[in-house]
Amino acid sequence: MNTAPTPALYDALLSPSSVAIVGASDTPGKTTARPMxxxxxxGWTGRLFPVNPARETVLGERSWPSLSALPVVPDHVFVLTGADLAVEAVRECAGLGVTVATVMADGFLDGDERGGARRAELREIVGTSGIRLLGPGSLGVAALGHGLALTANAAFAEPGLGQGGVFVASQSGSAIGALLSRGKEMGVGFRGMVSTGNELDLTLGExxxxxxGDPRIEGYALFLENLTGADDLRAFARAAAERGKPVLxxxxxRTDAGARLAVSHTGALAGDDAVADALLKDLGIARVRxxxxxxxxxxxxxxxxIRAPGARRPRVCVLSTTGGGGAMAVDCLAAAGADLPGPxxxxxxxxxxxxxxAGHGALIDLTLAGTRxxxxxxxxxxxxxAPEFDAVVAVPGSSARFHPELAxxxxxxxxxxxxxxxxxxMPAAPEALRLLRSSGVAAFRTPESCADALLAVFGRRMPAEAERRRRLRAPAAASxxxxxxxxxxVLGGAGLACAPYAVVAAARLPEELPVAGPAAxxxxxxxxPHKSDAGGVVLGVADGAGLRAAADRIVQAMAxxxxxxxxxRFLVQTMARGVGEALVGFRHDPDAGPVVVLAAGGVLAELYRDRSVRPAPVDAATAREMVGEVIAFRALAGYRGAPAGDLGALAEAVVAVSRLAGTDGAAILEAEVNPLLVLPEGQGVIAVDALVRRESEDRVE
Known part of the structure; x- marks a missing residue:
């Protein structure tokens, strides 16, 4: 077999000089016939090798009995067989030195015994060779600039698909087809499209x-189902930002499975889509809804x-020829978080x-006069x-449908x-949309999508430094x-103060309170972990007799x-009073890594879900930003003459808890202070309840 220099990963994926299709079908229209x-x-011009030992020809091309029989080592192999045969095909690819193999088959889920065994086999093949694997469960790749449509996605049967500068990477194969057809309608062309499947090896970020580095790529569109490979996504996001290539x-x-495993309120507050939001924001990726x-x-x-950290909300001008449509745009922009200052x-x-x-309101309505x-x-x-505006949204009315030349x-x-x-x-006006898009104006059919895109794009920030966001060692399962x-x-070691306390044994209760009263x-x-729910807390204990009575009540409640x-054993703690309560928590998310959570405190923290989430650790500026995002804490800023709380100390507490991401020894999986009492301004904060879950020390190497 003649060989050539091994191509780089990107070239093998999207501009291979030779492709083999294992399991190619001779039946036109069949899923396994589509790639050919x-x-x-x-119009792809590379060398194509269908591999099907059951046939002499496939769709008029010579069929080969195996990969080993080919005259060259193909750059990219697309495997269309069932799961068991796919494993053997990848094994053969690895032995031959193939750069990339794409596996379409399902049947590799960890949930069933055979699927898990197949995954293990693929991992072993990849780990002991130089091959890279796309999938399993990938519908393939496309780079229409090269004529490459190495995919089984039915959407590529459509003629006249445009080329352009957007690179699409999707964890859903069907989303590729949807984006392709929508892109054709919108006049958006694509440089490359990749369906990543289950990401056993190659991740979307990688x-x-x-x-x-491809100079013809102008921006990225990602369709994410999960946050697998967060480190690769982080490295990519920084590289894209440095090159000025926006990522949407x-x-x-997200599934709430992680929340169900949590023992604290933090697990519920940071176990859902909030983590995805926090990570994507941290990476400078514009998340659209x-x-x-x-x-x-x-x-x-x-x-x-991309804007600097701490940049203000975008100030938007809405200019319309239809009052109703303009008002819709204003409402949606305001709900999404835009500032609408008016002229x-x-x-x-x-x-x-x-x-x-024009008046001084948020909407400049030109009325019918604006149709000229x-x-x-x-x-x-x-x-x-006008310097008071960062962006302008124009809203043409009914004339857009029949007379786009006017407005x-x-x-x-x-x-x-x-x-x-x-x-x-405002109206259904496809010709108007085409005119705007061909001129480079973002044109939307709904005010919701317009506001969504505008705020997401303005919300992009330079990704956090890699050193501050390095992924820590994955914690052990046992905890x-x-x-x-x-x-x-543990929390004291991170720099967080708690109210004075003493530990006493039920068998030898002291005659007097061991701390200043009143005590809890x-x-x-x-x-x-949740003592109040179990009747394990008595408040307002003033003396030794009260301590003994409280102990009896708790013993009875437990029974x-x-x-x-x-x-x-009992913990006896001096009761403290603040001007407000906060929850500060930490959690090691299985996909995104360590995150820190700030929320309104108390037993109803999960119910209100008034929270801010960030990847951990955070710096002081980020912590202050988090404090500003929690609505409940606006009352602690002296709202309507109420006593001001020490919000600076609250931000310092967030920084302290976030440092648990770098704890030596047993990794902290989850930690929470709830409530953290916010004292009057200048007096700090103090913890009056805490919970920590860490990996078992006997499992730490």
Whole structure:
């Protein structure tokens, strides 16, 4: 067999010189026949080798009995067989020195015994050879600029698919087809498209990182089902940001399985989509909530550099020819978090000079007068130059459907003016949308997707430093919950203060309170993480007699509610009073790694879900940003004359808890202070309950 130099990963994936298709079918239209059909239809010129030992020809091409029989080592092998045969095909690829193999088959899930065994076999093959594996469960790849459509996705049967500068990476194979067809409608072309499947080896982030040096890629659209390979995603996001290539992502909701395994409120608060939000924000990736915004937002993102940390909310001007449509845009933008300041007196004066009467509200409604080209164009020229606005949204009304040259063409003619310009086209007006998009104006069919894309793109920040976000050693599966006293020791080591306490034995209670009263008496047991729920807390204890009475009450409550848990020790703690309560928590997310959570405190923390989440550790500036995001803490800033709390100390507490990400020895899996009392301004914060879960010390190497 003749061999050639091994191509680089990106070249083997998307511009291979030779491709083999194992399991290629001779039946036109069949799923396993599609890759050959698409390669022909889209004009791929490389060497193609169908491998099917049961046939002499496949779709008119010579069929080969095995990969070993080929005259060359193919750069990329697409395996279309069932799961068991796919394993053997990958093994053969590895032995031959194939750079990349893509496996379409399912049947590799860890949930069933045979699937787990197949995964283990693939891992062993990949780990002991130089082959890289895409999938399993991948529908393939496409790079239409090369004519490469190495995919079984039915959407590639459509003719006239455009080329462009967007690179799509999707953990869902079907989403590739949806984006392809929507992109054709929107006039968005693609440089490359990859379906990553189950990511047993190659992750979405690693593939994108391999592509980031391609000068023809202008931006990225990611479809995420999970956060597998967060480290690779982090490395890619930084490389893309450094090159000025925007990354937009649509993320499906996360499972709550992690939340069900948690022992603290933190697990529930940070076990859902909040972690995905926090990670993507930390990586400078614009997360959109609507599918349309994933592609339409590309127009906006290319014209707006990534912003510095702490940048203000975008100030948006809404200019319409239809009051109802303009009001819809204003409502959606405000709900998404935009600032809508209205025109300044100087802008009002300049509009008046152009014959346009504008008030000082959030909406500049041109009414029917705006359906004349010169009126809309003059108004746009003024507001695009106005320093009080960061972006402009134009809303043409019914004329957009039948006379786009009136109110739509002036919008198109203002494209590229140095300030982001978007349009929400109120009626169904496909010609108007095409005109705007061909001019580089982001044009939306709904106000929700318009607001979504605009706020997501403006929300991009430079990714956090890799050193601060390095992934720590994966914790062991076995874990232990610490009692409250041991939890205070861990948190104290991180720099967090707690109210004075003493530990007493049920068999030898002291005659007097061991701490200053009034005190809280609590059962001290790692088996009772939520003491109040079990009747394990008595408040307001003033003396020794009260201590003994409290102990009796707790012993009785345990016997009734948790009869298997002995009440042998108590924690007696001085009661403190603050002006507010907070929850500060830490959790090691299985995908995203360590995260820190700040929320309103108390037993109803999960119910209100008023929280802020970030990857840990965080610096002081990020902690202050988190404090500002929790609505409950606005009351502690002296709202309507209420006593101000020490929010600076609260931010310092967030930093302290986030340091648990770097704890030596047994890794901390979960930690929580709830409540953390916020004292009056200048007096600090103090913990009055704590919970820590860490990996078992006997499992730490």
């Amino acid at each position: 059909e698409y390669l022909r239809e889209h 593939i994108c990182l391999a592509s980031v 992502a649509y993320k499906l909701g 609507t599918f349309e915004a994933l592609l339409e937002g590309q127009h906006l993102a290319r014209g707006l550099p 300044s007196p100087e802008t009002v004066r300049r509009l008046a000079e152009a014959g346009i009467a 080209y010169e009126v809309m164009k003059s108004a746009l020229d003024v507001v695009l130059a 739509v063409k002036p919008i198109a003619d203002c494209a590229g003016g140095g300030k982001p310009l978007a349009a929400f086209v 232990e919950v610490l009692d409250e006293a041991r939890s205070y020791e 008496v609590k059962i001290l047991s790692a088996e009772v 009734e509610r948790l009869p298997g848990v002995p009440a042998e």
